[in-house]
Amino acid sequence: MMKAIKAPRGTRDILPPDTALWNFVEAAVRDVFRAYNFQEIRTPIFESTELFARGVGEETDIVSKEMFTWEDRGRAESDKGQSLTLRPEATAGIVRAYIEHKMWDRGLNKFFCIGPMFRRERPQKGRYRQFYQIDAEVIGPASSGSDLPARDAEILEMLATLLHRLGITHWNLELNSVGSSQERVKFNEALRVALEPVKDKMCVDCQRRAVTNPLRVLDCKVPEDQPIIDKLPRITDFLEDESRKHFDAVQNILTKVGVPFSINTRLVRGLDYYTRTAFEFTHGALGAQNAILGGGRYDGLSEALGGPAAPGIGFAIGEDRLILSLQEKTPAEAVVRRPGVYVAPMAGMNADAAQLARELRRHDLVVELGDENFRLKKSFEAADKAGAKYILIVGENEVKADAFALKNLATGEQVQIGRAELAAWLKARIVP
Template sequence: MIRAVKGTRDLLPPDTAVWNRVEQCAREVFRAYNYHEIRTPILEEEQLFARGVGADTDIVSKEMYAFEDRDGSRLVLRPENTASVIRAYIEHRLDQRPGVQKLYYIGPMFRRERPQKGRYRQFFQIGAEAIGSDSPFVDAEVIEMVSEMLTRTGLSGFTLLINSVGCQNCRPQFVEKLRAALQPIAAQLCTDCQRRAETNPLRVLDCKVPEDQALIGQLPSILDSLCEVCAPHFEHVRTYLTDRGIPFEVKPRLVRGLDYYMRTTFEVTHGDLGAQNSVLGGGRYDGLAESLGSNIHSPGIGFSIGEDRLVMTVAQSEAATLDVFIAHLGEAALRHAGILARDLRREGISVEVAANLKLKRAMELANKAGARYALILGDDEIAAGVYSLKDMKTTEQHRVTREQIFDRIGNRN
């Protein structure tokens, strides 16, 4: 038997209904904030991510699905989408379009991670990028939007963490301060931290090893090193969030160890997810377009939501989506049912017809399908133009006309 590739999975009904609802909800929120969809290819040149994510990150060095194409070019299955969106932005000169470019995407990403619960090698992200403004107002709007989106999908009890990682003017001094502070304690930290203390001290702050946390907690805070541009920027973001009643926590350890990240970073965590409890991460990346070879300064900010985890945490109990189940008695009634089903479906009512099933069997199936109503059609009903409509929940049965069916069932939608 051939099975799905390790680390990938099939999404089946009824779970797909939750996925669809989450995505529909996201699209509605994006629409309200004037974001528009971008669809970039799943295949990209390997170089894009070496430059756009960082060659020394785990994603690029260990987890990418990279291969040589038949013509010798190096391709990858995209491990994330920000680099692709910025590539498309540069390639199609979207900087020449008026206003801030607000783009969103929903789709699969690929990383060859060690298999663990709730982690997949093909996973889905819902994300967005706002490119062309360095205003803190845009940062606050993006953060407000993600908070709105998570709330509307039904996620409650999440925590929004924000921070500023400074800029190319103030961060290098902080990194030196950090390096100096790490020197006497590095030997007591995990092996990854020992290495990072030399190569990329900022990433020590990311360490999740429990034994390291006490020492890391005593390291200097980047917020004490922000320059005269970064400090007011962060102040503004916080003010705008407070204005709108969005609760947040400032977490100075929330950093991104790549050069083009600057100023605002944010993350959303949710208690139900345990140690791997981040649902969403984002940040400002004013230097990313330049690091991908653009000579146009294109400040931007974006985020991505791990859709697999979000779906896992929102309510799994979806309401029945089947409105009417039609059972029939005889061939003439089946033909009539076909026409009636078409007309109901045109009104957006979901219909299933139990073709050529005995009435008893059909009613059992209606029950199992979670239908709201069952409609029973026989020769008498057709001749009289009056149908029996059974409410599957209350088991009440009513004699209704064709018009009444549309009224009764259509109204709820």
């Protein structure tokens, strides 16, 4: 035998019945998002490498060491050597599409997108090289209201609704404002200055961060560093009136609509493009990967990508993690749709059985069809295994009488139903 080929590192197959759980989540997402007037957008799974370099930020870990990048080998001179990258996140591609299709003419755009993302990280539970994100973005010219706090609050409230709908409790919403890009530059500088005299007393990681990305020092979890971090400047002190008012307004709305949150002035996010509102929903029982979703405002991203000013806010839900946290309460078996009827033909009755199955399926019943070569006993076993609620026996007597034996597999109750009434009879007794 040839050497078995396995799924590449960090990828996995999602099999039934788990796929039913994925569909359950995605159906809930589509349903909830529709109520908030979000519409689906689908963008390519690979893009020009430059898009992510400019959009996500050259200095981020994502861009500097985690992207799947290759050089396209085009035949035409013009595409030779074009560098392409599997998308590591969704926002950059969506903003690129916004610019490319000049969608500012449409006013306020509310998009969502579900699909795989790719990052070359070391795999762990809830962390894969191909992982799935549910992404939503609100973007448009400022005249459309895209920069207003009501949009931030609406998105957060929508997320709370979605989690509630999925039956996920015990989440925690952490909220912060990271300021405008100008405010952040000042804050960064202040941090660098404040860290200079104390960084030698900190952990090795912080010593490195103090130079490369001071904001990340705030994220440090080493207990010994906490007293030092507590004395560092806070972003709140660098927010000017407009940013502060914006942040206050978001909080006011959330309080009014009853979405609980906590302020975490140390919350920073890994992508360079975030401005003002930044947030994260966490959930216990996910180990170190406790961030179930995260997002924020990115008022300058469109311009960084060569587009017009287009404030925006969005988030990404880690679908893999969402499903991990869901599985504790809702096993996939609970949402998988089992057959309502198993049609069991006796010897020579395949054609009649197929005809019956066709009729029932046209009435939107889930039907599994057996085979005339199966002995009845085997048909019963197959019906059980398929999880069917009823078994329909198609034998010579039944075909002659045009009425069929229908047995409830759980109760053992058996009745004889005429062909014309079959579908209606079953539909009345099978909950979809």
